[in-house]
Amino acid sequence: MDQPAIMSPETRLVEALGDRSIVLVGIMGCGKSTVGRRLAQKLGLTFADADAEIERAANMTIAEIFATHGEPYFRSGEERVIARLLKKGPQVLATGGGAFMSEATRNEISAHAVSIWLKVDFDTVMSRVRKRANRPLLQNPDPEGTMRDLMKTRHPVYAKADATVYSRDVPHDVVMNQIIQALTAKVLSMAPETARTNDI
Template sequence: MRNNIVFIGFMGSGKTSVGRLVAQRLGFQFVDTDAVVVERAGMQISEIFARHGEPWFRDHETSALSSLSILNRSVISTGGGIVLRPQNRALLQELGFVVWLTASEDVIFERVSRNKKRPLLQTADPRRTVHELLEQRHDLYQGTAQFTVNSTELSHEAAAEAVIAKARKAFSW
């Protein structure tokens, strides 16, 4: 296993915010797979979904994840749906220590409601969509992660400290 920490979890769980803190505290590089896809595609995720659809995005997400296999001493934040493909779940585990950052459904909905550009929530009932997606992905997150942090009542700092403490044990740092 490489000395990377990989964050998975639903949109709004805090993967990017907590991931940046972990990277900063450990002196690691921070990489966000969504940012890699956006950079390579030359357009925002909402535009990718509108122009090309979710399958195109998922193909490019897998490509971005594959390209990160050379990394070491990095913190990698992933998109919420990255666990949908079995190939990605295997890649995530090869990349390093996989952390599932989760939160209660209410907290997640409150957080994701702030951003009106989330393509998967452009539905008649975004609250129901969040519920259904969380149910659909729960076992995939659980089966991929080596450690779970529930961020519902934790600050980003407290969540980052929990991840760092567990990673130190996993890597014997």
């Protein structure tokens, strides 16, 4: 009698996800896009970057949208783009730093995805964002003060994500594997609930 094939943790996770996406949230520079690409490759899913999709839809860079139309216009477009992307699951979706602050976006993510907060400390994130000059919210005389304010405001909201993984200066695969572990624990803990709902 043939032994049943042993399912890999990655296959098991993707099966349990069904058509839900994996959404990475967190402050700019926490590694959502970099780690997200690796995670998608590891799980055999497509990867989408919300900021890149917004730029494509507007035919402008994020910085140009901010400068020309202002932040409220950008946030409105961001909500629409993320809602559209979430209909294409399963996938790994990296969101911009402010996206999860929108209640409408959080509701869409809750309905169609499992969210992971990539939490990062101040010194680590500042060393990363200093390497790139394209962060509109940091184009001011006190980027450190701005970052501290953003983290203070946003962390309590990011904490509403389904799970939290710490983004540190370690190999990306280490963080990626921790995300897979956190996702597996979360998704499999949700499975019995779904099963009971379907039985009704």
